[in-house]
Amino acid sequence: MKIHTIYKILLNHFGKQFWWPAETKFEIITGAILTQQTSWKNVEIAIRRLKIHKKLTPKAIYEIPLPELEEIIKPSGFYKIKARRLKNFVNFLFENYDGDLNKLSSLDESLLRKQLLSVNGIGKETADAIMLYAFDKLSFVVDGYTIRIFSRLGLINEIGYERVKRIFETNLPKNVEIYKEYHALIVELGKNFCRKIPKCLYCPLKKRCKYANNYDATKKIGKKN
Ligand code: SF4
Numbered sequence: 001m002k003i004h005t006i007y008k009i010l011l012n013h014f015g016k017q018f019w020w021p022a023e024t025k026f027e028i029i030t031g032a033i034l035t036q037q038t039s040w041k042n043v044e045i046a047i048r049r050l051k052i053h054k055k056l057t058p059k060a061i062y063e064i065p066l067p068e069l070e071e072i073i074k075p076s077g078f079y080k081i082k083a084r085r086l087k088n089f090v091n092f093l094f095e096n097y098d099g100d101l102n103k104l105s106s107l108d109e110s111l112l113r114k115q116l117l118s119v120n121g122i123g124k125e126t127a128d129a130i131m132l133y134a135f136d137k138l139s140f141v142v143d144g145y146t147i148r149i150f151s152r153l154g155l156i157n158e159i160g161y162e163r164v165k166r167i168f169e170t171n172l173p174k175n176v177e178i179y180k181e182y183h184a185l186i187v188e189l190g191k192n193f194c195r196k197i198p199k200c201l202y203c204p205l206k207k208r209c210k211y212a213n214n215y216d217a218t219k220k221i222g223k224k225n
Contacts, residue, residue: 002155002171002208003150003155003167003168003171003172004171004172004173005208006153006155006205006208007172007178007181007182007185009204009205009208010182010185010186010188010189010204010205011181011185012204013204014185014188014189014204016181017181017184017185017188018184019133019180019181019183019184020129020133020134020180022133024056025101025105025134025135026056026057026058026101026134027047027056028129028130028133028134029089029101029130029134030047030050030056030061030086031043031047032126032129032130032133032134033082033085033086033089033121033122033126034046034047034073034076034082034086036078036082036085036126037077037078038076038077038078042075042076042077043076045075045076046072046073046074046075046076046079049072049073049075050072050073053072055069055072058090058093058094058099058101059099061086061087061090062087062090062091062093062094062099066083066084066087069083069086069087070083073086081121084121085119085120085121085122088119088120088121088122089119089121089122092115092118092119096115101134104135105134105135105137109131109137109138109139112131112135112137113127113128113131113139116130116131124142124161124162124165125141125142125143125161127139128140128141128142128165129141129183132176132179132180132183133180136176137176138169138174138175138176138179139165139179140165140168140169140172140179140182140183141179141183142161142164142165142168143183143186143187144190145186145187145189145190145191145194146164146168146183146186147159147164148190148194149186149189149190149194149205150164152194152198152209152210152211152212153205153208153209153210153211154209154210154211155167168182189203189204189205193205198211198212200212200215
């Protein structure tokens with residue numbers, strides 16, 4: 001129940017985040033792969049370049065030579081690894097689903113997740129982001145911010161991905177829009193307040209936060225910038 005209450009507080013504070021900003025399912029998948037270990041700003045540049053070169057479709061990525069793809073997505077950082085991961089995904093899509101994202105997304109949730117995780121370079125967070133934002137499946141996304149924030153709040157003491165994911169999924173209404181917004185709101189809180197050195201003084205969760213209460217947020221932690 002508290003997990004849901006926190007969602008309402010964050011939504012009230014930040015407003016709707018409208019994730020994931022993209023024109024197509026494949027753009028979301030590409031963004032989910034490119035965003036690993038880099039800022040969203042760099043991903044946006046790489047995606048814009050893919051669009052300019054008319055390469056933001058599964059078929060175009062399937063056909064493009066690897067060095068050319070690497071060059072286009074260079075601004076996303078770790079571009080050689082990410083180009084290979086994009087290739088891995090589209091190769092998997094063409095070998096198993098005729099290159100058709102709708103065929104892939106028609107699988108039931110647990111099989112779809114297993115299939116995504118079988119692609120070299122797609123880990124749990126990326127698979128869940130694809131499930132939720134590209135395919136509208138009920139699959140909560142856990143990231144580093146989620147673990148940090150909810151550990152500090154005192155609501156989780158588990159750090160295993162699957163366990164944390166289960167805590168959210170069993171304490172929230174089964175609603176894809178809530179899952180989408182909640183993850184986006186967690187990222188917003190993590191970027192603005194619950195950083196490595198937290199800015200508790202202005203945090204909308206400070207009254208409910210074990211970490212802030214233990215350290216007296218108003219005196220010792222939390223200058224805004
Ligand atoms: S009060 Fe501080 S520690 Fe707690 S969630 Fe907010 S920023 Fe993080």
